[in-house]
Amino acid sequence: MALPPKIGVFDSGIGGLSVLREIHRLLPHYPTIYIADQSNLPYGPRPITEIQSFAEHITQFLIEQGAVIIVIACNTASAASLEYLRGKYPQMPFVGMEPAIKPALEASKTGVVGMLSTRATAEGNLYKRLLERYAEDKRVIAQVAPELVRIAEEQSQHTPESRAIIAEYLRSIIDGGADHIVLACTHFPFLADVIQEIAGQGITLVDPSPAVARQTARLWPTKAAPEHGENSYYTSGDAVGFQNSLKSLLGVTEGAVVFR
Numbered sequence: 001m002a003l004p005p006k007i008g009v010f011d012s013g014i015g016g017l018s019v020l021r022e023i024h025r026l027l028p029h030y031p032t033i034y035i036a037d038q039s040n041l042p043y044g045p046r047p048i049t050e051i052q053s054f055a056e057h058i059t060q061f062l063i064e065q066g067a068v069i070i071v072i073a074c075n076t077a078s079a080a081s082l083e084y085l086r087g088k089y090p091q092m093p094f095v096g097m098e099p100a101i102k103p104a105l106e107a108s109k110t111g112v113v114g115m116l117s118t119r120a121t122a123e124g125n126l127y128k129r130l131l132e133r134y135a136e137d138k139r140v141i142a143q144v145a146p147e148l149v150r151i152a153e154e155q156s157q158h159t160p161e162s163r164a165i166i167a168e169y170l171r172s173i174i175d176g177g178a179d180h181i182v183l184a185c186t187h188f189p190f191l192a193d194v195i196q197e198i199a200g201q202g203i204t205l206v207d208p209s210p211a212v213a214r215q216t217a218r219l220w221p222t223k224a225a226p227e228h229g230e231n232s233y234y235t236s237g238d239a240v241g242f243q244n245s246l247k248s249l250l251g252v253t254e255g256a257v258v259f260r
Contacts (some may be wrong), residue, residue, distance in 0.1 A: 004229045008067030010035040010058045012043040013153050013237075014245045015187030016073025017022030019097075022213035022248055023071070024231075030220070031063050031229030035259055038237025042149050044118035055081035056088060061259065063092065065232075068221050071095045071212065073186050075117065079124035093219040099184035100208040101130040101140060104245060108180050111138045114203075116145045116195075117184035127184075141176045145169040145185075148168070152187035155248060157194045166191065167198050174199060182206045190249060221225040235258035 007027070009020050013036050020034050035058050037043075043051050055077055062070055070092060072078045072085070078096035086094055099121060104113040121127055122142045131140060148169065151162045173181060181203055183189055187205045196205055231254065235242035239256045246252040 001062045003066030004031055005221075006030075006066045006229070007037075007220075008059075008061065008062030008065070008070040009033070009073050010037065010055075010070070010077070011037050011074040011186055012036070012077065013041045013149070013187065013247065014190070014242070015149070015152060015185060016071075017245070017249050018186050018189040018207070019073035019209045019212050022209040023216055024250075026210075026213040027217055027220075030233055033062060033067060033232045034234065035062065036152075036233075036235040036237070036242055037259075038235050038242065041153065042118070042234065043074065043080075044120045044145065044146055044149070044232060048080045051077055051080040052084045055085055059085055059089060059092075062217050063089070066168050069093045069216060069219055071097065071216055072097065073212070075099065075185050076120040079121055079126050093221065095212060095219060097186065097208060097212060098126055099130060100182050100206045100211070101127075104180040104182045104206045105134050105138050105140075108138065108178075110177050110179045111179045112141065112176055113138070113180040113182060114141045114143060114170075114176070114178035115182040115184050116143050116148065116169060116173075116188055117228040118146060118149065119144045121160045139176070141173050141178055143169050143173055145188075148191060149185065149187045152190045153245075155190070155245070157191045161192060163198070166194055170195070170199055174203070178202045178203065180206055183208075230254070232257065236260065
């Protein structure tokens, strides 16, 4: 029996759930399959070829499970493997993440925006191309914030220690006069309440997840009629911990499955 067509989504951890949340809001009747590669978290410090290997393994599994479109819900994995995967699977539509520099700069009144990201994103060619295209006469303050991934995974943002770390990451952005902050890692929207509180109401946070959901809807193969079906959730790490994250972040009670 043929599997119902699904939207495949993956990330190194729980961050991609911020994208999945928007996909569920926009396309509530489209079944999804999500993979959190938590045993290999974080992706940021890893070599590009290693990230590509992880991404290819996950992509093959998603295809076997009926995915007809795949969302790389991770800025680091998108920068490292989006073009690689498109070359390997030319018939499969892929949606990747990119820092939302363009809309932030277009909306900025000060001409200065901040960006919170992993090192791989800040040093990647995609970000450099975005600067060349959209920031010629404006300023982007890029702040590498690797500890925010850990804080999001632990959901420890309300502790004094984590708040101090977040405040330190925001210092140069606030002092630099930014009026928008691009959340250039899918983990970071889950910290938005604390980031907003520390940054102040005069700064707007920019989350690309809704735009990614809209692009997913546009690229859904028209021949693949969506069917009502169950959403499924996999992790390469601790299933119990991931299940707790699903419940607290998305209100999901379906059981998480271990992926190898």
